[in-house]
Amino acid sequence: MKLSIVVVTWNSAADIDACIDSINYGEEFEVIVVDNASTDATVENLRRHHHLTLIENAGNLGYAAANNQGIKLATGEYVLLLNPDTRTTLGALDALSSYLDEHPKVGAVAPRLVGRDGTTQFSIRSLPTATSLFWELIGLSRLFPKSRVFGRWKMKYFDYERTAEVEQPMASCLMLRKAVLDSLAPNSSLLTANFPMDEQFPMFYNDVDLSKRMADAGWKTVYLPDARVVHRHGASTKQVRAKMIRESHRSAFRYLRKHDHSGIFWLKAVVLLPLFEITSLLRVIVYRLRRRTP
Numbered sequence: 635m636k637l638s639i640v641v642v643t644w645n646s647a648a649d650i651d652a653c654i655d656s657i658n659y660g661e662e663f664e665v666i667v668v669d670n671a672s673t674d675a676t677v678e679n680l681r682r683h684h685h686l687t688l689i690e691n692a693g694n695l696g697y698a699a700a701n702n703q704g705i706k707l708a709t710g711e712y713v714l715l716l717n718p719d720t721r722t723t724l725g726a727l728d729a730l731s732s733y734l735d736e737h738p739k740v741g742a743v744a745p746r747l748v749g750r751d752g753t754t755q756f757s758i759r760s761l762p763t764a765t766s767l768f769w770e771l772i773g774l775s776r777l778f779p780k781s782r783v784f785g786r787w788k789m790k791y792f793d794y795e796r797t798a799e800v801e802q803p804m805a806s807c808l809m810l811r812k813a814v815l816d817s818l819a820p821n822s823s824l825l826t827a828n829f830p831m832d833e834q835f836p837m838f839y840n841d842v843d844l845s846k847r848m849a850d851a852g853w854k855t856v857y858l859p860d861a862r863v864v865h866r867h868g869a870s871t872k873q874v875r876a877k878m879i880r881e882s883h884r885s886a887f888r889y890l891r892k893h894d895h896s897g898i899f900w901l902k903a904v905v906l907l908p909l910f911e912i913t914s915l916l917r918v919i920v921y922r923l924r925r926r927t928p
Contacts, residue, residue, distance in 0.1 A: 637663040637731060638710030638812070642700040646718035647675040649866065654683050656721040656864075660728050666707050668700040696836030702829040705815055713815060715841075717806040719866040720747075729861040730809040741814040741853030742845075744803030745861035746794060754794045755865060757804040758857055761846050762787050764890055764902045771909040800857045801849065805841035807863045818847050832892075837878065838885040846893055876918045883914040 637659055643650055650667075657665065665686035669677050671694050680688050689703055705713055712731055716722075730743045747755040760766065766787035769775045779790040792798075815830040831840045845855060887910055891899060 635664060635710040636661040637712050637714060637727070637809075638704075638708030639663060639665045639714045639716055640701060640704030640708060641665065641667045641716050641718055642670065642697055642704070643667060643672060643676050643680070643718050644670040644694060645672045645674045645676060647672070647679055649719045650676055651679050651683075652721055653716070653718045654680075654686065656723075657716075658722065658724055658727065659731075661731070664708070664710065666704040668704045670694040670696070670700050696833065698831040698833045698836055698840035699829075701831050701840075702833065705812075705830055708812060711812055712809055713812050714807070714809045715805050717865070720807050721864040722807070723862045723864065726861040726863055727809070729858060733856065733858055734809065734811060737854075737856070739854055740856050741848050741851075742803075742808055742810040742855045743861075744800070744805075744808050744855070744857050745863045746857075746859045747804060747806060747865040748862055750864060750866065755804075755867065756788065756790060756792075757806070757865075758792045758794070758800050759789055759802045759804075760786055761801045761842065761849070762886065762889065764894060764899075764906060767886060767890065768906065768909070771906070771913050794857075795859055797859060798857050799854050801855065802842050802845040803855060803857055805844070806865050806867075808841070814848060814851075814853055818844070818851065834888055834892075835885050836881070838882040839889045842889060843892070846889075876921055879917045879921065880914050883910045886910065 639657060641653065654665065666689070667680055667686055668689045668691065669680065670691050677688070677690060680686070687707065691700065701715060712734060714727065726745055730745060733743050734740060744757070747757040749755060769784045770787055774784040775788060778784040779788065782791065785791065819830050830844065832843050835843055848855060887903075887907065890906070891903075894902070
């Protein structure tokens with residue numbers, strides 16, 4: 635088997651059929667869908683696609699754990715992590731796998747993500763640090779988004795027209811070597827040993843953590859602009875937006891705690907923790923006020 639495609643769903647009925655139907659690939663592949671206890675018609679829709687393997691979880695285990703379930707079943711040389719709110723364009727997956735075929739030192743390759751109108755999405759970031767997240771939390775990254783200092787994390791200055799080695803692409807569509815995923819599994823936290831995605835990051839930063847561990851192990855990640863995938867950003871998380879805002883901030887702090895080996899992390903935490911809590915609260919308040927506005 636050349637390619638295993640892993641899709642995690644949660645109340646994805648509006649997107650999943652188009653996602654599955656759009657999949658096109660020139661070699662042998664399998665599709666594994668893990669559903670996190672959807673309460674809409676997602677599972678009913680999936681059962682009509684007889685060529686895929688469907689795992690139905692009794693509860694919502696989170697994105698990381700569900701991906702681990704799918705990866706564990708995958709038999710392909712490559713594994714594609716694919717969100718249900720995506721549509722793959724003709725030839726995109728072939729281009730990604732061909733790049734891995736031709737570049738044995740590359741562990742993962744990401745396509746250009748575009749909106750429905752064809753606009754390129756900001757899908758490439760640097761691996762976050764205490765400093766780059768500090769600039770984000772105090773707002774300097776918004777004032778100077780293209781600054782190589784203040785805007786370092788979100789990298790609004792990145793050139794999306796050229797192939798480049800990158801630190802952390804959005805994992806809405808990301809193709810990885812199965813051997814790399816298997817080799818990274820023992821490096822997960824003690825609570826989630828033997829799985830490639832660290833489940834202490836149930837929704838957010840699991841892909842960031844994965845990219846960090848890949849880089850630490852010497853594997854390259856590459857962005858490939860000619861492979862295009864249409865992406866309706868955040869289709870599932872928008873359904874529980876306030877909860878997800880809080881979880882994203884907490885996951886960011888967990889990520890820094892795991893990977894900051896400077897020896898003075900808790901001194902940094904004295905500054906960062908209050909900022910995470912304050913900005914999280916403000917974002918939730920703004921979100922709820924906007925919902926009330928007619």
